[in-house]
Amino acid sequence: MNRYYWILGAFAALVALLAVGLGLNPRDVPSPLVGKPAPAFNLNVLATPEKTMSPKDMQGKAWLLNVWSSWCVSCRAEHPVLVEFSKKVKVPLVGLNYKEVRGDGNFDMSKMPADEERKLAFQRANQWLAQHGDPYTLTVMDIDGRVGIDYGVYGVPETYVIDKAGLIRMKHTGPISPDVLSKKIMPLLAELNK
Amino acid sequence: MKRRLLIALFIFGSFFGSTVAFASAASEAAMVADPVAEKRLQKLSEELRCLVCQNQTIADSNAELAQDLRREVRTMIKDGKSDKEIVDFMVVRYGDFVLYRPPVKGITLLLWGGPVALMLLGLFVLQRYLRRRTTRINAEDQPLSADQTSRADALLKEIDPK
Numbered sequence: 001m002n003r004y005y006w007i008l009g010a011f012a013a014l015v016a017l018l019a020v021g022l023g024l025n026p027r028d029v030p031s032p033l034v035g036k037p038a039p040a041f042n043l044n045v046l047a048t049p050e051k052t053m054s055p056k057d058m059q060g061k062a063w064l065l066n067v068w069s070s071w072c073v074s075c076r077a078e079h080p081v082l083v084e085f086s087k088k089v090k091v092p093l094v095g096l097n098y099k100e101v102r103g104d105g106n107f108d109m110s111k112m113p114a115d116e117e118r119k120l121a122f123q124r125a126n127q128w129l130a131q132h133g134d135p136y137t138l139t140v141m142d143i144d145g146r147v148g149i150d151y152g153v154y155g156v157p158e159t160y161v162i163d164k165a166g167l168i169r170m171k172h173t174g175p176i177s178p179d180v181l182s183k184k185i186m187p188l189l190a191e192l193n194k
Numbered sequence: 195m196k197r198r199l200l201i202a203l204f205i206f207g208s209f210f211g212s213t214v215a216f217a218s219a220a221s222e223a224a225m226v227a228d229p230v231a232e233k234r235l236q237k238l239s240e241e242l243r244c245l246v247c248q249n250q251t252i253a254d255s256n257a258e259l260a261q262d263l264r265r266e267v268r269t270m271i272k273d274g275k276s277d278k279e280i281v282d283f284m285v286v287r288y289g290d291f292v293l294y295r296p297p298v299k300g301i302t303l304l305l306w307g308g309p310v311a312l313m314l315l316g317l318f319v320l321q322r323y324l325r326r327r328t329t330r331i332n333a334e335d336q337p338l339s340a341d342q343t344s345r346a347d348a349l350l351k352e353i354d355p356k
Contacts, residue, residue: 029288030289030291032289032290099258150287154259155245
């Protein structure tokens with residue numbers, strides 16, 4: 001009898017292990033960038049294309065970097081949360097527009113010259129923000145997705161919380177739900193702005 | 195979560211036909227131009243996981259990200275970076291998860307050691323079982339006593355009276 005309990009116990013342990021494994025989200029890959037300085041970039045600003053912005057400009061402020069694109073459907077779901085956030089909170093929210101044109105898939109990039117892609121990217125991003133509301137302090141344009149690679153972007157939308165010293169303190173992959181905002185991001189921002 | 199997956203599948207699916215043809219044509223041209231570099235690219239790509247289709251390497255995957263990362267690797271090879279430098283570049287950005295063979299570390303101990311531990315446990319249980327079984331058989335397999343032998347002989351004679 002005793003040894004059947006033992007087998008049952010071992011089986012229960014295995015089931016528990018597998019249940020935990022199945023409950024984890026495989027897209028939640030821990031970012032190695034958390035705790036590291038936000039990778040540098042120097043990208044053109046959407047509203048003022050002749051100007052550029054770099055994370056250094058934000059030194060001394062806690063801020064959010066939100067990766068988005070007009071072709072990204074989850075970004076659409078997230079957008080109202082960001083718009084709401086920008087109305088209530090004074091924390092700078094920088095948009096990183098990721099591969100606006102070449103990420104879309106409806107374009108044959110082998111036939112599109114770079115300047116045309118650039119023009120189209122600005123136009124589409126502006127149009128999308130005009131249509132859905134612009135929660136961003138400013139948006140920078142990562143047209144070829146090179147900066148996205150430095151930030152380890154693999155599924156738009158993604159959001160980074162960066163502290164006053166320029167260190168990434170948190171990364172959220174996927175759309176920000178009101179829950180994630182109130183339970184994870186807001187408390188962290190409050191702590192960073194102390 | 196589910197919806198995102200569906201979207202990803204949909205996007206992936208709608209691209210698939212065109213990108214496959216495009217990617218292979220492009221890589222064939224590059225292959226002819228510099229076979230050594232392309233071999234290295236191929237080898238490195240097989241070591242790196244695509245974070246979009248997580249069970250594929252960036253060599254197998256045709257996801258956008260995999261294509262970007264292959265382009266990145268190709269650039270680094272051209273720049274004369276070593277294999278280690280290229281792999282480190284990926285790990286710094288995407289973490290150990292980008293490695294198709296994760297390194298042995300505290301957190302991956304169960305992954306690497308689990309199967310061995312399970313096998314050792316199995317061998318231990320098997321050995322214990324076999325030992326017990328031998329003892330039991332030995333215990334049952336005592337030579338017959340004089341009394342039992344004579345009875346057995348008598349019974350055998352009854353059956354076969356030769």
